[in-house]
Amino acid sequence: MASATGLDRRWIFLVMGVLVVSLYVLGEAAEMPVNEYVQSYYDTIEALPEGTIVMLSADFDPASMAELLPMYQGTIHQLLRNNIRVLNVSTWPAAPPYTRAEFDRIAPQYEKVYGVDWVELGFKPGDDVAMGQIGQSVRSAYAKDDRNLKPLNELPLLNDVSAGFGGISLLITMSAGYPGILEWIAQAGGRYEVPILTGTTAVQTPDLYAYYPSQLEGFLGAATGATQYLQLVGEQTEDVHESRDRNQARMLIQSWVHIFIVLLIVVGNVLYFVGKRSAA
Amino acid sequence: MIALALQDTARSFFDLEAGSADLDIIGGWLVAFLTLCVFSFLYKDNPFYKFAEHLFVGAGTAFFALQYYQEGILEPLRDHIGDALEHQQAGELVQLGGYGVDAGIAIAARCFAVLLSIMLLSRLVKPGGWAPRWPLAIMVGVYAAIKLTGETQSKLVQQFRGMMKPLTSDTAMAWGDNWQNVEQTAAFYTFAQVVLLVGTVCALGHFVFTFRRTRFLGGVSRVGVVVLMITFGSMFGFTVLGRIALLIERVDSLGGLTGDGYQLAGTDGSVMSALTSPPVLTGTLIVLVLLLLKGRRGDGDAGSGSAA
Numbered sequence: 374m375a376s377a378t379g380l381d382r383r384w385i386f387l388v389m390g391v392l393v394v395s396l397y398v399l400g401e402a403a404e405m406p407v408n409e410y411v412q413s414y415y416d417t418i419e420a421l422p423e424g425t426i427v428m429l430s431a432d433f434d435p436a437s438m439a440e441l442l443p444m445y446q447g448t449i450h451q452l453l454r455n456n457i458r459v460l461n462v463s464t465w466p467a468a469p470p471y472t473r474a475e476f477d478r479i480a481p482q483y484e485k486v487y488g489v490d491w492v493e494l495g496f497k498p499g500d501d502v503a504m505g506q507i508g509q510s511v512r513s514a515y516a517k518d519d520r521n522l523k524p525l526n527e528l529p530l531l532n533d534v535s536a537g538f539g540g541i542s543l544l545i546t547m548s549a550g551y552p553g554i555l556e557w558i559a560q561a562g563g564r565y566e567v568p569i570l571t572g573t574t575a576v577q578t579p580d581l582y583a584y585y586p587s588q589l590e591g592f593l594g595a596a597t598g599a600t601q602y603l604q605l606v607g608e609q610t611e612d613v614h615e616s617r618d619r620n621q622a623r624m625l626i627q628s629w630v631h632i633f634i635v636l637l638i639v640v641g642n643v644l645y646f647v648g649k650r651s652a653a
Numbered sequence: 654m655i656a657l658a659l660q661d662t663a664r665s666f667f668d669l670e671a672g673s674a675d676l677d678i679i680g681g682w683l684v685a686f687l688t689l690c691v692f693s694f695l696y697k698d699n700p701f702y703k704f705a706e707h708l709f710v711g712a713g714t715a716f717f718a719l720q721y722y723q724e725g726i727l728e729p730l731r732d733h734i735g736d737a738l739e740h741q742q743a744g745e746l747v748q749l750g751g752y753g754v755d756a757g758i759a760i761a762a763r764c765f766a767v768l769l770s771i772m773l774l775s776r777l778v779k780p781g782g783w784a785p786r787w788p789l790a791i792m793v794g795v796y797a798a799i800k801l802t803g804e805t806q807s808k809l810v811q812q813f814r815g816m817m818k819p820l821t822s823d824t825a826m827a828w829g830d831n832w833q834n835v836e837q838t839a840a841f842y843t844f845a846q847v848v849l850l851v852g853t854v855c856a857l858g859h860f861v862f863t864f865r866r867t868r869f870l871g872g873v874s875r876v877g878v879v880v881l882m883i884t885f886g887s888m889f890g891f892t893v894l895g896r897i898a899l900l901i902e903r904v905d906s907l908g909g910l911t912g913d914g915y916q917l918a919g920t921d922g923s924v925m926s927a928l929t930s931p932p933v934l935t936g937t938l939i940v941l942v943l944l945l946l947k948g949r950r951g952d953g954d955a956g957s958g959s960a961a
Contacts, residue, residue: 499725509750510749537751563807584811631897
């Protein structure tokens with residue numbers, strides 16, 4: 374549109390910035406209807422029996438934390454609240470410091486013990502190959518845990534995990550790109566038929582509809598999915614309320630910004646066709 | 654700023670998770686300054702943006718190099734071989750690729766991997782030699798095998814299975830039962846399955862180049878193009894959603910830094926207090942310096958190098 378009118382594109386950036394800041398200062402929030410994919414994600418975790426082991430893979434970095442960290446926090450809350458044991462891994466090098474901080478903050482609220490209720494194995498380089506290796510055998514992929522650098526034999530949770538995803542009832546991945554959910558579907562779902570849940574960035578979300586429900590039990594798509602999920606988790610977990618309210622406010626800003634962008638697209642197209650007709 | 658940090662020992666020194674961690678003076682100011690440095694690129698390329706960019710690349714490279722060395726070299730060698738030696742002394746088997754093997758075999762496998770790595774690096778000494786070809790061949794072969802089995806199952810077999818669904822559903826509701834939940838009715842189910850079938854066939858038809866584009870194939874291709882355009886539109890919409898989410902998160906993060914504890918002029922709620930918060934002060938500093946630079950260089954290059 375900027376080229377059609379000769380308008381400097383920086384004016385559009387400025388208006389966008391003013392719009393976002395103004396709406397942020399107003400701080401209004403709105404509840405969102407929960408879609409089928411998010412409900413299925415939540416219900417799948419709720420249906421797990423106590424004591425089950427879930428592998429939680431943090432496949433993200435700070436660039437995607439705006440979308441994925443709220444989902445990750447909500448998922449830890451739901452898992453630990455339901456007394457489900459968590460085996461935490463990552464195929465992205467920047468994720469472990471953030472995941473550790475979240476467990477440090479959330480696990481004490483449910484009086485969970487490291488090594489018994491959750492274990493952090495940390496980053497494993499190798500992308501698809503690493504995923505395949507973790508699937509084949511956690512013990513040959515990792516020699517020690519990431520938090521205390523203890524041999525895996527000394528961690529009680531690992532005694533119930535065997536080769537070929539043995540003992541693991543569900544795989545959950547917070548995926549920001551490659552390697553991420555599509556690789557886990559191939560390496561864990563395709564080869565070992567492990568049920569999979571995922572939370573993804575907006576860029577990845579359109580790819581996932583083709584995998585639901587046959588290869589994905591449910592998924593959280595972008596900030597929208599995160600907000601809906603936090604609404605569900607927040608019904609029973611007070612600690613999530615602040616995060617839920619913040620995400621609801623962000624989604625209202627999203628809605629207005631989207632309206633603004635749609636208006637820009639419409640005006641841009643009108644100007645383009647009017648200009649074309651005038652030139653003809 | 655440093656005086657503020659030193660005054661209060663309860664504040665954490667360097668935790669960049671603004672808004673959720675303990676107050677962190679230096680981290681908070683850095684977050685505000687670097688965020689606004691990057692945003693300044695929206696005006697035009699400038700020294701602040703360059704500084705933030707180089708800092709990010711340098712810090713990122715150092716972090717990733719350390720992580721890959723720790724987890725990709727040190728742990729597989731030191732920890733796994735140490736673990737294998739312990740098992741050997743205890744007379745136990747070692748897990749390797751899902752199988753229990755003798756510790757000697759596990760150690761030999763690790764040493765073989767080291768040998769392959771050295772062979773791969775030998776191209777730095779003798780380019781074009783035979784040695785790097787063997788590990789490369791193994792890597793390509795293993796990667797192809799790993800990808801092939803999983804990808805075939807997930808992206809071919811399961812996708813075909815997902816396509817082969819009946820056009821009618823016995824479990825879906827009748828139209829009159831609850832017409833407000835249109836998505837759950839049998840009529841909508843049939844409609845969706847028809848759209849899926851026609852859309853898939855037409856999109857695939859668009860890529861058939863073996864035959865001459867007859868009127869029929871041309872029509873199929875045209876419908877396929879429409880399906881593809883709708884898909885790309887959906888992807889564009891989601892991409893916008895993601896990018897705006899990042900912007901909102903940054904604004905939220907900066908907003909958190911205007912809260913109590915970060916202002917240079919104290920936290921009495923006055924205008925001066927708000928004006929001395931990290932985003933306002935660092936933003937003002939960046940704008941002033943950019944105006945100064947603009948005044949020195951003239952306005953001739955205004956707009957050049959602005960964000961795409």
